Amino acid sequence: MNNFAIVLCLIVCSVTGVLAQPPQQPVEYVVVEGTVTDSTDASPLDRVTVRVEGSGVSTLTNSEGKYRLLLAPGTWRLHFSHVAFKHRAIQIVADRETNLLDVTLERAVYELPGATVYSRQYDAAQRIILEAIRRKKDILSQLADYQYDAYTKFIVTDLAKDGAESIFLIAESQTTAFWERPDKYKEIITARRQSGNIDAENNLVTVGQILNFNANRIEIGRFSIVTPTATDALSSYNYYLIDTVFLDNRPVFRLEIEPKSVAEPLFVGTIDIADSTFDVVAVDVGVNDAVRLPFVDSLRYSQRFAHFSDGFWMPVDIRLTGQVHLGIKFPGIPKDLGFAQSASLYSYSFEQGHDKDRFDEFIIEVQDGADDIDSSTWAVRQTIPLTTIELAAYHLIDSLESLPPSPGEVAMSALLASVYLATVGYPDLFHFNRVEGYYLGIGGRVSPFSPDLNLRLKSGYAFDREKWQHEYGAAYRVSRSQRLWVGGYWRDDIVKRPTIVSELTYNPTFAALGWKLDPFDYYHERGFELYAESKLVNFVDGRLGYIDVRQTSAPLTNDHSIFEDSDPIIRDNPAIIDGRLRAFNASLTYDSRPLMRSKNRVIRIDDIERTMLTVGIEYASPDLIDNDFEYRRYFARLFHRQRSLGMGVTTLNAFLGASDGDLPPQRYFTVDHGNGILYGNGEFSTLNQNNFAGNRVAAVYLNHDFDRLLFRKSGLPLIKDVPFTLQVFSGAFWSEFRDHKTVAGDELINTTAGPYAEAGFGLGNLTPHLAPFNMGVFFTWQVSKYDTDTFNWMIGFAF
Numbered sequence: 001m002n003n004f005a006i007v008l009c010l011i012v013c014s015v016t017g018v019l020a021q022p023p024q025q026p027v028e029y030v031v032v033e034g035t036v037t038d039s040t041d042a043s044p045l046d047r048v049t050v051r052v053e054g055s056g057v058s059t060l061t062n063s064e065g066k067y068r069l070l071l072a073p074g075t076w077r078l079h080f081s082h083v084a085f086k087h088r089a090i091q092i093v094a095d096r097e098t099n100l101l102d103v104t105l106e107r108a109v110y111e112l113p114g115a116t117v118y119s120r121q122y123d124a125a126q127r128i129i130l131e132a133i134r135r136k137k138d139i140l141s142q143l144a145d146y147q148y149d150a151y152t153k154f155i156v157t158d159l160a161k162d163g164a165e166s167i168f169l170i171a172e173s174q175t176t177a178f179w180e181r182p183d184k185y186k187e188i189i190t191a192r193r194q195s196g197n198i199d200a201e202n203n204l205v206t207v208g209q210i211l212n213f214n215a216n217r218i219e220i221g222r223f224s225i226v227t228p229t230a231t232d233a234l235s236s237y238n239y240y241l242i243d244t245v246f247l248d249n250r251p252v253f254r255l256e257i258e259p260k261s262v263a264e265p266l267f268v269g270t271i272d273i274a275d276s277t278f279d280v281v282a283v284d285v286g287v288n289d290a291v292r293l294p295f296v297d298s299l300r301y302s303q304r305f306a307h308f309s310d311g312f313w314m315p316v317d318i319r320l321t322g323q324v325h326l327g328i329k330f331p332g333i334p335k336d337l338g339f340a341q342s343a344s345l346y347s348y349s350f351e352q353g354h355d356k357d358r359f360d361e362f363i364i365e366v367q368d369g370a371d372d373i374d375s376s377t378w379a380v381r382q383t384i385p386l387t388t389i390e391l392a393a394y395h396l397i398d399s400l401e402s403l404p405p406s407p408g409e410v411a412m413s414a415l416l417a418s419v420y421l422a423t424v425g426y427p428d429l430f431h432f433n434r435v436e437g438y439y440l441g442i443g444g445r446v447s448p449f450s451p452d453l454n455l456r457l458k459s460g461y462a463f464d465r466e467k468w469q470h471e472y473g474a475a476y477r478v479s480r481s482q483r484l485w486v487g488g489y490w491r492d493d494i495v496k497r498p499t500i501v502s503e504l505t506y507n508p509t510f511a512a513l514g515w516k517l518d519p520f521d522y523y524h525e526r527g528f529e530l531y532a533e534s535k536l537v538n539f540v541d542g543r544l545g546y547i548d549v550r551q552t553s554a555p556l557t558n559d560h561s562i563f564e565d566s567d568p569i570i571r572d573n574p575a576i577i578d579g580r581l582r583a584f585n586a587s588l589t590y591d592s593r594p595l596m597r598s599k600n601r602v603i604r605i606d607d608i609e610r611t612m613l614t615v616g617i618e619y620a621s622p623d624l625i626d627n628d629f630e631y632r633r634y635f636a637r638l639f640h641r642q643r644s645l646g647m648g649v650t651t652l653n654a655f656l657g658a659s660d661g662d663l664p665p666q667r668y669f670t671v672d673h674g675n676g677i678l679y680g681n682g683e684f685s686t687l688n689q690n691n692f693a694g695n696r697v698a699a700v701y702l703n704h705d706f707d708r709l710l711f712r713k714s715g716l717p718l719i720k721d722v723p724f725t726l727q728v729f730s731g732a733f734w735s736e737f738r739d740h741k742t743v744a745g746d747e748l749i750n751t752t753a754g755p756y757a758e759a760g761f762g763l764g765n766l767t768p769h770l771a772p773f774n775m776g777v778f779f780t781w782q783v784s785k786y787d788t789d790t791f792n793w794m795i796g797f798a799f
Helices: 001-015 122-142 377-382 388-401 406-420 508-515 711-714
Strands: 029-040 049-052 058-060 066-073 074-081 086-092 098-100 101-104 118-119 147-158 167-180 184-194 219-221 223-224 237-247 250-259 265-275 280-287 297-308 313-325 336-350 364-365 430-433 438-444 454-464 467-479 485-498 522-537 540-553 580-591 594-597 601-604 608-622 632-643 647-663 668-671 692-694 696-707 725-736 756-764 774-782 789-796
Touching: 029 074, 049 066, 049 297, 058 066, 058 313, 058 336, 066 074, 086 101, 098 377, 122 237, 122 265, 167 388, 184 377, 237 265, 250 280, 430 508, 438 467, 454 485, 467 789, 668 696, 668 725, 692 696, 692 725, 696 711
Parallel strands: 029 098, 029 101, 184 364, 364 594
Antiparallel strands: 029 066, 049 058, 049 074, 074 086, 118 237, 147 167, 147 336, 167 184, 219 223, 237 250, 250 265, 265 280, 280 297, 297 313, 313 336, 430 438, 438 454, 454 467, 467 485, 485 522, 522 540, 540 580, 580 608, 594 601, 608 632, 632 647, 647 696, 668 692, 696 725, 725 756, 756 774, 774 789
């Protein structure tokens, strides 16, 4: 499977946003199937709800009007419902292996003469929506918990093709979901299958939390959108009564939803509300132009509800559709894609209560046997039949996947791999820096014997350093529920000094080889570390470690660059204090992001709104164990991101560090000058190639991304239609040495006599034709008085 296609599917699904046993397979069952058509013109009816009276069984017709039910032999009463059509109830004796029942439905909009079509009656609609909001409040006050089963289908199509060849991939899942007031939610994938171009582990298609359209706000990407039945909805929408339709032979008011502001992200469409009870029975909406989803458009969302004996109207049909337009052609991936997610919800149960440990960090889990379901068991719960085209597409895709790639595909894949290696890179295979020079090796993480045992293997040669380098490690999972891992590693390798801005996982090869831009300092380390890490409570992980290594300075070996080869090396690699370091370390991390568990893989869902706080300590002392160093090093790091007052997303990065004792240079707190290529939050842009360090440090960086909202809400001609995005940012840091014994090389270290501060702004979305790559330009002014850049502008890219 093309990895980018997998990522694309997961991105698209993200805008919609405990082990449970699947229902027991009947010992014997029969099939009831047929086609539902319009009695007027015999056209097939899509999305007809077919409900079996006296059971939790229901299904939906597909776009060909076909439905399929698996029932125990006997006499059953089937109910056929569709908005604007007369409800029909038909009794059938299901006594054969396959029982055919074709049904026609009569249109019903004509049954209220003089009252079926309205000229956008505003006042009547206002009264209806007020009653619907009151009704929603009553329902939510009564509903404590529920659960349901669901079948979900996700299809991506190539908009340039037709028929079975147009379907790019198919993913299906069967799930059981649980909800509890106020907003607890969990969904378990009990069975799944997919076309051959998707790995099962990447099939995480579920109904998702967008199910709850009764919430006051729906989060789509960076936008928090007022729902049409929110308690404050009338301040955001106008409502117009445009029609009367029918559902289950009862009149239903159809209201048009009109945003009051073109600058505020809002829904556009219709909402259907039942006469007399004022329950919401259907929603069909898109979003206005204020909602900008990169390379995604034509977004459409709909729900249909059914009445249950408990008195609740609950969703039984959810659909999300849209299009994706890529400005760059990727091998094997169409430039223009359509996607459609369909979910059929059934077997509701209310007020059953849930186990106290039902809800935890995991909002989505994959049951262990989800990929081992046989075809008969799958058929019991596939409540939306596949169409003829979809069945043909399954066969076509699986056939193509078995063919060897063409020479052109192999060449293009090799080219892309080379570009990836040179830019983002795989440092275990190849990297470049001013200490190692060119490095070639082999390595990675594998689990050859058990998913509970991870091995880390790396060996390679640094050509300019003229030395082999190695790292070997292993980690064993002791407890899956507690995510308890114990492990260790041995290394003889060049390592990076810890920094505050750039993550140690950043690979500077592209910038270093091209322009000598590298935010890191390096030293040599030989020795081992032992550690244990585990979940302590929900959303909080802990780590304990012991390190026993010999550390030595590493000299410069290479001053080469592709584009600035004549310039000298701008920044030296500061020396460290050579010696044997034995230290204990411990840290606690709170991460608010919920989790998904797919068999042995744990995936964090990167919500727009999240908080991560890490506090840690490192302790080295010869009084505790023979050691060349004595110090205590403390730090705290905070990352917080939130939507702010409907005007975009605010991100805060903060760091505090302090130590006592004689902190060696390899453990100094360093504010580095950043990578300078890919733009992000919390990077000081006016440092040029200067790092600041000390044994005390404090740093904070604040970024607010308005997207296009500030331009649109200005209402000014020309300005309101500017297609660019806007962000503003500002940061400050302070570093010093206090009670510190000076060592050789400290004279090369920058410190601050007072806070170092900068501020600026950036314009993004400059290259929509290059989607999914986004180019931005950023302007930053230093507002303190240090001998670095007073002004910097930079062109950067983000994905």
